[in-house]
Amino acid sequence: MKNxxxxxxxxxxxxxxxxxxxxxxxxxxxxxxxxxxxxxxxxDKVKAEFEAQGVPVLALRxxxxxxxxxxxxxxxxxAKFGAVHLIFNNAGVGSGGLVWENTQADWEWVLGxxxxxxxxxxxxxxPLMLECAKREPGYEGHIVNTASMAxxxxxxxxxxxxxxxxxxxxxxESLYQDLNLVQAPISASVLCPYFVAxxxxxxxxxxxxxxxxxxGPTTSQRVAQAMSDKAVxxxxxxxxxxxxxxxxxIRDNQFYIYSHPEALGNVQKRMEDIVNQRNPxxxxxxxxxxxxxxxxxxxxxxxx
Numbered sequence: 122m123k124n125x126x127x128x129x130x131x132x133x134x135x136x137x138x139x140x141x142x143x144x145x146x147x148x149x150x151x152x153x154x155x156x157x158x159x160x161x162x163x164x165d166k167v168k169a170e171f172e173a174q175g176v177p178v179l180a181l182r183x184x185x186x187x188x189x190x191x192x193x194x195x196x197x198x199x200a201k202f203g204a205v206h207l208i209f210n211n212a213g214v215g216s217g218g219l220v221w222e223n224t225q226a227d228w229e230w231v232l233g234x235x236x237x238x239x240x241x242x243x244x245x246x247x248p249l250m251l252e253c254a255k256r257e258p259g260y261e262g263h264i265v266n267t268a269s270m271a272x273x274x275x276x277x278x279x280x281x282x283x284x285x286x287x288x289x290x291x292x293x294e295s296l297y298q299d300l301n302l303v304q305a306p307i308s309a310s311v312l313c314p315y316f317v318a319x320x321x322x323x324x325x326x327x328x329x330x331x332x333x334x335x336x337g338p339t340t341s342q343r344v345a346q347a348m349s350d351k352a353v354x355x356x357x358x359x360x361x362x363x364x365x366x367x368x369x370x371i372r373d374n375q376f377y378i379y380s381h382p383e384a385l386g387n388v389q390k391r392m393e394d395i396v397n398q399r400n401p402x403x404x405x406x407x408x409x410x411x412x413x414x415x416x417x418x419x420x421x422x423x424x425x
């Protein structure tokens with residue numbers, strides 16, 4: 122996708138983090154914006170921000186885990202702008218802890234947003250984009266799914282999140298191949314950020330009431346939350362930088378997008394373990410102090 126001016130960009134999770142930064146760049150490129158988020162106050166704020174700049178914008182509260190709400194987003198987009206050219210299936214949440222301590226509610230919440238949100242986005246918006254391509258000469262379209270480096274690695278105390286993001290990587294690769302197979306004028310990318318300050322470590326603030334656990338977090342979940350908060354807050358790559366890399370990748374038709382390409386050494390080691398039938402390696406081989414801190418916290422809590 123080379124031409125962005127006057128095209129329509131749909132962004133889920135559009136009121137903060139990567140989504141907001143995607144919207145800022147899209148607006149500068151002359152795009153029309155469709156912003157979806159579960160945070161109504163934040164959504165109202167960004168809508169006012171772009172309207173003040175004269176940017177055509179539609180803002181709609183949307184829980185992407187709900188198929189009917191994603192369908193309503195698509196219907197509203199077509200009613201308002203009549204087309205879709207670029208979609209960011211970006212909304213995401215995080216949850217940690219030892220994998221056997223995650224409740225059914227934990228699984229349903231994280232998979233609902235992180236995986237089903239992308240499934241709904243692909244399932245509902247791709248056919249719309251294909252229809253738009255039939256009507257619009259020279260149509261160019263692109264789909265960006267936000268996964269994570271956790272979709273390529275499997276660090277401990279991140280099981281639910283890891284599972285959701287691995288599935289998004291697989292879905293995105295399949296989408297890319299399917300679009301190529303039918304020679305569609307649409308391509309796809311998967312964004313795999315590492316630790317970037319986006320607010321995802323505090324995503325539990327938006328957890329629906331019917332997805333709450335009756336008991337409080339387990340020790341491992343509290344430890345994982347603290348580790349995540351520290352890692353995200355100390356990230357040196359900004360969400361704005363990642364957003365710019367993403368738009369560069371869209372323009373260059375680049376599928377894999379990374380915030381921290383230096384972390385790919387761990388991905389390579391994981392692939393080598395798989396190919397050589399070795400047991401999974403130590404994800405903290407290069408940062409043993411992190412493993413020691415995590416292990417000490419878990420064991421001390423267990424023995425107290």
